Amino acid sequence: MTKDLNYYIGIDLGGTKIKGALLDDKCNIIYSHIIDTQAELGKEKIISNVIEVINFLINKSSFNKTNIKYIGIAIAGIVDSNNGTIVFADNLKINNYNISKEIEEKFNVKVKIINDANASVLAEYYYGEGLGFKNIVMLTIGTGIGGGIILNENLFLGNGSAGAEIGHMVIFYNGIKCACGRRGCFEKYASTTAIKEMTKRFMQKHSESKMWEIGSIENITSKLPFDYKDIDDTANMIFNEYIDYLACGLVNIANIFRPEVIILGGGITNQGDKLIKALQNKIDNNVIAHNNTPKVKLVIAKFSEMSGVIGAICNIIKR
Ligand SMILES: [Zn+2]
Structure with a gap:
């Protein structure tokens, strides 16, 4: 140095x-x-x-x-x-x-x-999967869902920097109560917390599920239904339902912003191709005017763990 x-x-x-x-x-x-x-x-x-x-x-x-x-x-x-x-x-x-x-x-x-x-x-826009694109939406899927939006090569913040709260877009009217005060928010259905809750509900209804090999409800992880989906009907049901919820939010985002690319970050992206293929298919078939307009590409973030750290510095030296 x-x-x-x-x-x-x-x-x-x-x-x-x-x-x-x-x-x-x-x-x-x-x-x-x-x-x-x-x-x-x-x-x-x-x-x-x-x-x-x-x-x-x-x-x-x-x-x-x-x-x-x-x-x-x-x-x-x-x-x-x-x-x-x-x-x-x-x-x-x-x-x-x-x-x-x-x-x-x-x-x-x-x-x-x-x-x-x-x-x-910002990290993905300057150094990762968003490189070369003008309109990008990134979702970080963890205990909640965080949203970051680049529009026409600019970071969209909203008034008081309080915008881009994609996790609190309602996808289920009068649905599950959210900490924000409303019901049916996207993150109550598509975050890793939501997967765990959904798995718990399904397992309690299906005592025959192979997922019970984990012993107790306490041992549920957000990975569990993904690990079992090819050998267990209950796990497969959870996977399909989860994909439907996540896709619902993604298509909403695609219809509003029509970005060139939507980037997924967070722990869920360890599921890789399985996840992306199923979601891409739903986006391709449900986004408005899909036969007549450019596709919205779905990709997994380049920076998972350290994207916030890198982006905090991009915010200083690039903007
Ligand atoms: Zn909410």
Whole structure:
């Protein structure tokens, strides 16, 4: 490492993990460090954990601290990037808190924050599966569903940066209650949490299911129905129902934005081709005017684990 280069620290502050990395000015990760968020211990602990990750990354570097030009933080929640405030972060239980000021004062390095799903779509747009496309929608499927939207080569934020909440698009009127206050939101049917809930429901109805090999309902993972779908009817039913829900949301997105590409990120993408093929087929056959208009391509994200970290730095050096 030469001394006159610029380096960046990217942080992804999520509900379960804090991921951090030192990056160069091409967004290459030099090394990384991941710890538990410990969100249940409250705001002070969360912030001290963020500081711990940043300290680790700085102390590991062989160069002077002044080579670090910026700290970028991707946050699971609605943020005001202009003043550095976390406006509303439900799973961190942090509202109206100026995280940038606190971190800036601690390290004497400038800080810029961004929503984590917006960071992820930037990472894919500049360095991943979105490269070369003008209109991109990215969905990060985890405990909830995060959305990031690039329209005409610009990140769409909405008023107060509160837009792109694709997970809270209703796909089932009067359906399952959501933490946002409405019923039937997309993420209540298509997140990994939703798969687990659905699997639980189906298993309780089907005592003959081979999935009972796991012993107890407590051992259900979001992978389970995927692992059993070729040898178990119940698992196959869950798979098909899940695909229908996810496809319903994807076709809505395709009809509204008509992006060249929809990128899927998050743990669910480990299911790979099985998942993409089934979904692509439904998009191709259900998007409006599908016989007369360009296709909407569905792909799996290039950056899974570190997309928020990379995107937090793209947000600084590319925009
Ligand atoms: Zn909702």
